């Protein structure tokens with residue numbers, strides 16, 4: 001790059017063209033960055049809502065809102081309450097100075113002792129802690145101010161030389177996205193934060209993100225709006241209207257010793273209204289359209305005073321289209337009108353006094369978002385009132401620089417003292433403004449500007465006549481004090497030439513701070529996620545062997561419980577079978593106790609025998625049941641022992657369940673409800689107790705009959721006859737031994753057969769004697785048998801009954817039925833307890849598995865979040881650097897610039913000229929000069945990964 005090019009000075013028109021070109025490039029880039037910032041916030045909100053409740057760094061040191069000593073405000077006007085504004089200022093996270101930084105700010109030294117260098121102390125807001133020094137004040141007094149600079153920061157300054165540098169200890173210092181809950185609860189934010197559920201914090205954070213996104217939208221529209229709005233504000237009667245009139249060189253706005261501006265009055269060049277001077281009284285600012293006369297009422301300029309004073313209820317704002325009378329020559333910037341400047345459309349808004357009423361004050365606070373330049377008028381006699389302080393703190397939320405006009409300075413006797421006190425206040429309220437006090441703080445007397453007004457200032461006008469003889473009025477150049485001239489020049493520079501500083505820097509600053517906050521939050525949450533992953537890993541490591549042991553215990557306990565049950569059932573069954581079979585076998589024995597009452601009561605004897613036998617059977621069945629109960633009790637004890645062996649598993653489970661229920665009751669579930677449900681589950685988990693055994697075995701007592709066969713069993717006549725032929729054989733043998741036919745008789749097997757054979761024998765023998773003998777023998781045999789029958793009838797009956805009963809019972813499966821029944825009953829008694837034990841283990845295993853699944857899920861979520869936060873952090877960091885680089889080459893600080901600045905340092909024109917030349921020749925401006933890098937990135941867009949589809953307009957071509 002040739003030295004010739006660099007040294008050639010640009011003409012004013014070239015310079016202006018360059019400025020506009022650069023401004024529109026930077027403006028476009030800034031809009032892109034704002035969109036990208038919004039996307040990052042959207043992304044963060046999405047993560048916060050759907051993936052991971054964002055955790056908030058809890059401030060370890062609480063930064064209170066800065067306060068000034070009352071001595072500064074003792075002479076102030078009535079003040080509006082501080083509450084809203086302090087909250088806003090605090091909320092902004094901007095310029096919140098901890099007490100020590102306030103002390104630093106208070107240590108303002110007169111220029112002779114102040115240091116011109118500045119450091120960037122940690123743990124404090126960028127401005128409030130800056131060690132700035134004022135070397136001089138206005139007119140030589142406000143001369144040079146130390147530049148805040150942090151070595152190694154990504155940026156080299158910003159539009160307004162307010163540094164955009166990361167916090168040194170930023171982990172718990174957020175500027176914009178901070179959740180400050182103090183004001184709602186009168187408690188420390190950290191206390192409230194730590195007591196809140198993470199989901200509640202996430203909801204609050206979501207609201208915060210929405211607010212921030214809305215604000216960025218407003219910034220985008222402000223940045224994209226080609227026109228500039230200058231808001232003139234300050235306390236009542238500070239001289240705001242007088243100042244506006246002085247700037248316009250015309251008594252457009254009414255002034256009075258009493259408060260008179262009740263409405264916002266926006267003064268716009270009449271050229272915007274087809275050159276017609278008139279007032280549009282607007283009921284709804286948001287609906288106002290110049291092309292739609294229904295959105296406003298037209299009022300003549302002469303009626304402005306009445307309108308301003310009396311219609312505050314009817315109209316929200318007045319738009320005053322006034323003709324500009326100043327010289328528009330660009331050659332002399334001092335005479336270029338603010339409204340009609342040839343650079344951009346400017347409007348000046350005169351506002352009602354800050355401390356007039358809280359409603360207007362609130363409106364004023366709200367309006368800052370749409371304005372580019374704040375001109376704050378301070379009454380030199382009153383200094384900053386509390387309302388003024390609050391406003392500056394709030395405006396400082398994004399505007400590092402505020403143009404401060406200390407008016408009515410003519411009325412001050414000890415001017416030095418006044419200047420010093422007011423500068424002290426400014427340094428605390430807007431340090432960046434204080435740092436550039438030379439350009440931004442002016443001590444003037446607006447009233448001293450003599451204005452052109454045909455009614456009250458004829459001396460300032462010359463009358464001429466046009467060709468038709470009409471009288472023309474032309475302003476003569478008013479007499480301006482040097483202070484006023486300088487103030488005016490600086491204001492024009494600030495509002496027009498330094499639109500980077502006045503219009504773009506606030507948005508740049510806000511975006512940068514948001515991105516820094518995002519980075520801090522992402523970093524914090526990454527660490528939290530990492531911590532959570534580590535905790536979960538440790539928990540999983542610890543719980544894996546426990547889980548495996550629990551699985552084994554579950555299997556083993558289940559098997560052993562089943563074995564106890566099966567063993568018990570088998571024992572009961574086997575015992576019942578054996579016992580009842582034996583009982584049936586020997587069923588006749590108990591009947592032996594029944595006394596034989598004689599032949600004539602044989603029937604009742606038989607009935608008694610049956611009853612005794614049935615009773616005996618019943619008793620023996622009961623015996624089997626008692627055995628079953630015994631076995632059930634024994635098994636219960638075994639199960640209880642089994643449970644005791646595994647008690648440590650159950651204890652752990654119950655402890656974890658208790659912890660869970662405690663934590664859910666902390667989250668709001670009624671404690672009683674929780675503990676009831678927990679106790680209930682615990683009770684079901686506990687195995688049998690003695691009481692339960694009693695209860696469970698009680699239904700083993702049989703109800704009613706023990707056998708159908710026994711119920712229908714009845715006595716039969718044959719029961720009295722002994723049909724056991726063995727006996728008859730024996731009897732026959734015995735009879736025959738007494739006679740000659742003993743041998744025959746022994747061969748006979750039945751009584752009938754014996755008789756028949758004897759008869760047959762007698763007939764074959766043929767001898768009468770023998771026949772008689774045989775008949776006698778038969779008779780003896782019959783009588784003997786009868787006698788025998790009668791004498792052994794009791795045993796016959798017993799045996800017959802026992803036999804028949806045994807047969808009947810066997811036939812119905814008496815023993816096996818009872819064995820089965822008792823076995824089933826045993827199972828039924830024990831099964832619930834086995835199940836409970838198994839269920840307990842099943843639930844423990846399931847709970848453990850749920851816990852592990854939950855831990856794995858949480859780990860996955862944390863890993864996911866870690867990844868997302870890492871991405872967001874990188875994006876935010878990268879974008880923040882780009883946002884910071886946006887101000888490369890725009891620094892006003894001569895120390896930082898390799899070349900001199902032109903016209904109050906608004907722009908390095910040698911570079912601009914070079915850029916213009918190189919770009920017009922199609923070449924790159926940085927080909928041979930490292931110092932010209934400030935314009936290389938004009939066409940930079942955010943990297944592709946920072947852009948959402950369709951988010952960005954195409955890059956403007958240089």
Ligand SMILES: Nc1nc2c(ncn2[C@@H]2O[C@H](COP(=O)(O)OP(=O)(O)OP(=O)(O)O)[C@@H](O)[C@H]2O)c(=O)[nH]1
Nearest residue numbers: 237238239240241242256259260261353445446447
């Ligand atoms: N001595 C002195 N008086 C001034 C100066 N500027 C304004 N005044 C007077 O202060 C009074 C209030 O001036 P305004 O311009 O109406 O003040 P304001 O801030 O617009 O008042 P409101 O809109 O009612 O809040 C008027 O009487 C002015 O003449 C000044 O520089 N010096």
